[in-house]
Amino acid sequence: MPTALPALLRFLPTLALGIVGGALAFAVNLPLPWLLGAMIATTAASLCGVRLRSPGRGRKGVLVVIGVMLGTAFTPGMTGDLGLWSLSLAVMLVATAVMMAFSVWFSQRVAGHSRETALYAGVPGGVSTVTLMAMASGADLRVVGMTHAIRILVVLLAIPPVLQAIGHVDLAGATPDLAQWLWLPGAADAAWLTVAGLGGLWLGRRLRLPNALLFGPALVSAALHLTGVTHAAVPPTLLALAQVIIGVSVGVRFAGTSLARLGQTLVMASLQALVLLVIAVLAAWIGHLLTGYSAAAALLAYMPGGAPELSLVALTLGIDPAFVTTHHLMRISVLVLLLPALLRMMARRA
Numbered sequence: 001m002p003t004a005l006p007a008l009l010r011f012l013p014t015l016a017l018g019i020v021g022g023a024l025a026f027a028v029n030l031p032l033p034w035l036l037g038a039m040i041a042t043t044a045a046s047l048c049g050v051r052l053r054s055p056g057r058g059r060k061g062v063l064v065v066i067g068v069m070l071g072t073a074f075t076p077g078m079t080g081d082l083g084l085w086s087l088s089l090a091v092m093l094v095a096t097a098v099m100m101a102f103s104v105w106f107s108q109r110v111a112g113h114s115r116e117t118a119l120y121a122g123v124p125g126g127v128s129t130v131t132l133m134a135m136a137s138g139a140d141l142r143v144v145g146m147t148h149a150i151r152i153l154v155v156l157l158a159i160p161p162v163l164q165a166i167g168h169v170d171l172a173g174a175t176p177d178l179a180q181w182l183w184l185p186g187a188a189d190a191a192w193l194t195v196a197g198l199g200g201l202w203l204g205r206r207l208r209l210p211n212a213l214l215f216g217p218a219l220v221s222a223a224l225h226l227t228g229v230t231h232a233a234v235p236p237t238l239l240a241l242a243q244v245i246i247g248v249s250v251g252v253r254f255a256g257t258s259l260a261r262l263g264q265t266l267v268m269a270s271l272q273a274l275v276l277l278v279i280a281v282l283a284a285w286i287g288h289l290l291t292g293y294s295a296a297a298a299l300l301a302y303m304p305g306g307a308p309e310l311s312l313v314a315l316t317l318g319i320d321p322a323f324v325t326t327h328h329l330m331r332i333s334v335l336v337l338l339l340p341a342l343l344r345m346m347a348r349r350a
Contacts, residue, residue, distance in 0.1 A: 011053045017041050018248040022240070031160035032313060034243035039156060042251025052252045055245055062245045063213040063308055068196045069234045069242070070214075070311050071221020073321035076228045084291040085326070091290065092302050092327050093334060095283035099124040099276050099304050100335075106275070111268040113143055119342060121147040121269075124276060124304030126332040129210045133339060143265060148306075149253040150269035151276070155305035156250070158277055159313060166281075166295045181237055189232030196221035210332040214308055218325055243316060246309055276304040293323065301327035 021041025025033035046052055055062070103122030107113045113121065120134035127148040134144045185193065197217050203209075204216020224230050254262075284298035291298075297320040300310050307328035314324035 007053075007056055008058070011055060011058060014042065014052045014055075014248055014252065015244070017045060017052070018244045018251070022244050022247070031163075032156075032243070032316060034240045035247045035309075035312065035316070036156065036160075038244040038247030039153070039250045040247075042248050043153065043254055044251075046251055046254035047257065050255075052248075052255050054252045054255075055249055059245060059249050060213050062242050063211070064197045064201055064217050065234075065238065066242050066246075066308055066312055066315075067200055067214045067217030068193050068221045069239065069315055070218045070321050070325045071196060071200075071223075072225055072233055073315065073325070074222035074226045075231075076226060084293065085323070088287050088291045088293060088298065088301070088323075089327060089330055091283055091287040091298075092331060095279060095302050096124055096304075096331050096335070098283075099279050102275060102279070103272055106272050107147075107268075111264070111272075113140065114138065117143050119339070120144045122272075123335055123339070124151075124331075125307060125328065126210060126335055127152070127306055129332065129336055130339075133336075145253065146257075146262065146265050147269040147272070149250065150266060151273040152250055152305050152309060154270055154273035155277060155303055156309060156313075159300075159303075162277070162281065162299065163296055163317075166285075166299065181235075183235050185232050185235065189230060192224060192230035193221070193232050193234070196224055210329075210336045211307055214311075215325075215329050218329075222322070239316065243312060246312055250309070273304070280304060294319070297323050300324045307332060 018038030018041060021039075022034035022037035025037025025040070030036060042052055100122055103124065104118045107118035107122050108115065111118075116134070116137045116139040120130050120137065120139045121144045123130045127145075130148070131141070131145060134141055184190075200217030200220035201213065202216070203220055204212030204214075207216070209215045209219075225232075280299060280302045283302045284295050287293065287298040287302065288295040296317075297314070300314045300319055301324045303310055307325070311321060311325045311328060313319075315321040
């Protein structure tokens with residue numbers, strides 16, 4: 001507490017800016033208002049030279065909360081066909097391989113980055129895990145971090161127009177009234193949600209899951225909800241706050257930089273992100289045709305963004321969060337296992 005309190009106080013102005021941005025976006029009916037509003041406000045402030053504080057440990061806590069919220073999407077009445085899910089996962093892995101091959105080629109041949117930098121910057125997702133792995137290599141961490149940050153920014157900004165183009169989803173959704181905003185779960189449900197968060201945190205670290213803070217609580221919460229032990233839901237206020245903090249987390253990654261200083265990294269990363277987005281759209285349509293699942297769910301599952309951000313979007317819009325979360329967990333797990341082998345293979349070819 002002695003060290004956490006000053007950090008929290010320093011973060012409050014950033015959080016306030018994110019809340020104001022989210023509230024303004026909500027007032028003008030922007031899709032995903034709390035997420036995109038907070039992200040746009042803090043990104044603009046960062047690029048204008050304003051020093052913004054990162055959520056720090058607060059983001060870790062939010063990841064645990066998001067994981068618990070994602071687990072609530074798994075219900076005993078789920079009718080998902082295992083064979084169709086497996087087929088969709090296969091399509092996602094093929095699309096990921098295509099994205100990875102293009103990203104590494106583009107980063108090396110077009111952007112001119114080193115082999116290690118190209119590999120870690122080209123991974124379509126898992127920014128936290130990938131950055132930690134890149135620290136033990138000769139990769140340029142600034143390029144890796146900025147490439148992932150710009151990709152997530154581009155993907156999140158593209159979600160509303162792309163989803164509107166493919167249909168299948170109401171981006172406006174229902175606006176909670178005051179009673180819904182103030183609703184809180186009962187004591188028993190709150191206790192089960194707490195158990196899912198703390199138990200999942202321990203399990204995720206024990207199993208060494210990629211992004212353990214997110215997927216550990218999601219697994220435990222999913223188990224509790226699938227077995228019918230609890231049907232606890234998360235209040236809309238907490239969901240909105242989680243969106244604000246995730247949006248702020250994206251925006252503050254540009255702190256200390258400017259459009260002039262970003263230069264080539266901004267252009268190259270944006271071009272790369274747009275091509276990956278096109279690949280994801282094509283793969284999502286193929287997955288939709290093969291499995292019958294909505295193109296919107298497939299798109300959020302295949303997109304080359306961060307698992308917390310895209311899973312939270314799925315949860316917010318009610319686009320099959322269980323389906324989307326499962327795909328991102330599979331993709332990150334496979335990538336983390338294969339990255340060292342890919343780096344060795346690239347070194348031998350070089």
